Amino acid sequence: xxxxxxxxxxxxxxxxxxxxxxxxxxxxxxxxxxxxxxxxxxxxxxxxxxxxxxxxxxxxxxxxxxxxxxxxxxxxxxxxxxxxxxxxxxxxxx
Numbered sequence: 001x002x003x004x005x006x007x008x009x010x011x012x013x014x015x016x017x018x019x020x021x022x023x024x025x026x027x028x029x030x031x032x033x034x035x036x037x038x039x040x041x042x043x044x045x046x047x048x049x050x051x052x053x054x055x056x057x058x059x060x061x062x063x064x065x066x067x068x069x070x071x072x073x074x075x076x077x078x079x080x081x082x083x084x085x086x087x088x089x090x091x092x093x094x
Contacts (some may be wrong), residue, residue, distance in 0.1 A: 020090060023064050024054065027031055031082060032059045042080040059082040067093025 025033040030034050035079040037052045057072045072084040 017069060018087070019055075019073075019084075020069065020071050021055075023066050023068045023070055026062070026065050027060070030059055030062060032057050032064050032070070032086065034070060034084070055084050056081045056083050057086050059086045065093060078091055 010071055011063070019034075019036050021034040021036040022033045023032050026074060026082050033053050034057050037050060039048050039050055042049050055072070057070075058075070058078050068089050070089050071087045073087050074083065075085040077083055078085070
């Protein structure tokens with residue numbers, strides 16, 4: 001029975017978070033800043049509120065540019081602030 005619980009926790013631990021956002025800065029070498037937008041309901045008033053968070057992601061080939069919609073995945077710490085890695089560019093900026 002303990003083997004089953006160990007396997008499920010290991011599988012859950014291996015699942016990485018994936019987020020989609022917009023590149024707001026590509027000034028650094030091999031690093032992009034991605035803004036993740038989300039909408040939530042205000043807990044008391046019920047109004048839809050927009051929230052955003054910015055995260056730094058590793059872009060090995062310096063391929064993403066400002067305005068691009070990108071998909072990033074959680075990874076091991078790559079630097080003091082980088083905990084995400086660029087997976088793909090979903091849509092190029094127009």
